[in-house]
Each structure stands twice: as C-alpha cells, then as structure tokens.
Amino acid sequence: MHKKRGYHHGNLRQALVEAALELIEAKGPTGFTLSEAAKLAGVTPAAVYRHFQGREDLIAEAARQGYEIFADVIDFAYQSGQPSALAAFEATGRAYLAFARKYPGHYIAMFESGISVNRTPELANVARRAWDVLERAAEDLSKHIPANKRPPASMFTAHIWALSHGVVELFARNSPGTQSPHAPEDLLESGIGVYLRGLGLIDADN
Structure with a gap:
C-alpha cells in the first residue's frame, strides 16, 4: 500500500x-x-x-525527464571512453542497459507508452540530444572503415540502439518466458562484438 x-x-x-x-x-x-x-x-x-491536461501529458513529461537523464548518462559514457573510439562506442551501449535498469519508469514512459517524441518541441529536442551522442560515437568509430564500405552513421546508430533495446526488452526486464542462460550485459557485449567484427572494426579473435 x-x-x-x-x-x-x-x-x-x-x-x-x-x-x-x-x-x-x-x-x-x-x-x-x-x-x-x-x-x-x-x-x-x-x-x-x-x-x-490528461494522462498522456503527464506521461510525456515523465518521458521528457527520462530523456534528460538518458542523454546525460549516454554523454557521460561516451566521454568516459575517450580517446578510444571503440571504448566510447561500447560504453554507450552499456549505458543504455544501465539506464533501463536504474530508471524503469522513465524507460517505459520513453519507449513503451506510445507517446511520440514529437509530441512537444521540448521532448523532441532532448530525444534528439540523446540520439546525437550515439550518432557521434558511431561516426567516430566508422571513420576507421573505408568510405565505400561505411554504413551511414545514422544506420550504424539505429542498429546498436535496436540491439540494445532488444536485449533490454527481452532479457533485462524480466519479461515472462524469456529467460536467457546469459547475462544481458554479456548478450549486449557479444552482439556488439559480432556487429563490429562484421564491419572489420575489431579483429576476429577479439
């Protein structure tokens, strides 16, 4: 109670x-x-x-505040990995998982409530700030790929965001029937590793 x-x-x-x-x-x-x-x-x-004015307005404000925290967490992770582009990139992926665990109410309001990030200019701006940090990390890392083999930074970012989000949704939030024999951190790290090896950004034996 x-x-x-x-x-x-x-x-x-x-x-x-x-x-x-x-x-x-x-x-x-x-x-x-x-x-x-x-x-x-x-x-x-x-x-x-x-x-x-209604419940959606209240949830939208919770989402906005969540994105403020999320953007700060992601930016801190990115900065902490410098000057290594690889370390900075991997840190942002781990920060996504850490945020979802520490701020579940905010996370749900942001990603599972059906509230559009374009509902208000304030919400759109802060969501963009979080995305920009991830995209900057992707751009830093993709500079090491020949231009003709380099995915657009926005695609690079979307792939890692989707991978991070999928691990959170399926294995880090106690979803029914989705027990994994591996820790979410290990799933995320190995998944990012496979992706980066596929792009030739890390050695095959790493």
Missing part, C-alpha cells in the same frame, strides 16, 4: 510526475488513472488539471 506523498508549494507538478513514474513501473503506462496519480501525490484529482 502506497503512502500519500507530501509536497511543498510549487513542486506539485514534480510530485505528480514522480507518482506517475511509480505507477508506470507498477502497472504500465495505461494501467493507472490521473486520479490514482493524484492520490499517490497526496492531492485532489482536480489539482492535476492545473498542470496536465
């Missing part, structure tokens, strides 16, 4: 977002009502509408 959240004047909006994140994690993005979020935040349902 959840306790009502206390809040101070001026931070009701954030209290509602935090309540929504808790409910999203527990029930999914469509498994709760605005009234439940209000109750968890310790306010009346009417108070919610002073800040959000």
Whole structure:
C-alpha cells in the first residue's frame, strides 16, 4: 500500500510526475488513472488539471525527464571512453542497459507508452540530444572503415540502439518466458562484438 506523498508549494507538478513514474513501473503506462496519480501525490484529482491536461501529458513529461537523464548518462559514457573510439562506442551501449535498469519508469514512459517524441518541441529536442551522442560515437568509430564500405552513421546508430533495446526488452526486464542462460550485459557485449567484427572494426579473435 502506497503512502500519500507530501509536497511543498510549487513542486506539485514534480510530485505528480514522480507518482506517475511509480505507477508506470507498477502497472504500465495505461494501467493507472490521473486520479490514482493524484492520490499517490497526496492531492485532489482536480489539482492535476492545473498542470496536465490528461494522462498522456503527464506521461510525456515523465518521458521528457527520462530523456534528460538518458542523454546525460549516454554523454557521460561516451566521454568516459575517450580517446578510444571503440571504448566510447561500447560504453554507450552499456549505458543504455544501465539506464533501463536504474530508471524503469522513465524507460517505459520513453519507449513503451506510445507517446511520440514529437509530441512537444521540448521532448523532441532532448530525444534528439540523446540520439546525437550515439550518432557521434558511431561516426567516430566508422571513420576507421573505408568510405565505400561505411554504413551511414545514422544506420550504424539505429542498429546498436535496436540491439540494445532488444536485449533490454527481452532479457533485462524480466519479461515472462524469456529467460536467457546469459547475462544481458554479456548478450549486449557479444552482439556488439559480432556487429563490429562484421564491419572489420575489431579483429576476429577479439
């Protein structure tokens, strides 16, 4: 049983977002009502509408805040791997998995709620910032591939994002019936390794 959240004047909006994140994690993005979020935040349902027009607006704000964290986490991982392009690239893949584990409510709001990143300019901008970090890492690494064999950086990025997302969805979030004999980190690392070997970016015996 959840306790009502206390809040101070001026931070009701954030209290509602935090309540929504808790409910999203527990029930999914469509498994709760605005009234439940209000109750968890310790306010009346009417108070919610002073800040959000509906549940989707509330989830969109949770997603925006998630992308802010995600972009920072990805950028930190990228910077930590410098000056090695390979280390920086691999670090961003691991950071994706770490983010999904540490911030499951945000992750669901971002990727599983059906909320478009183009819902608001603010959401679109921060989602682009996260993508740009991944694309920069891909560009750094793909410079080592002859131009005629080099995939576009956006495709490179999309492949790794898809691989990371697939590992998270199937094996890192306790999805029913998807037990793997391998740790998600190992699956991701070996998958990226196969991909990079295929592009000739790492030696076959690595």
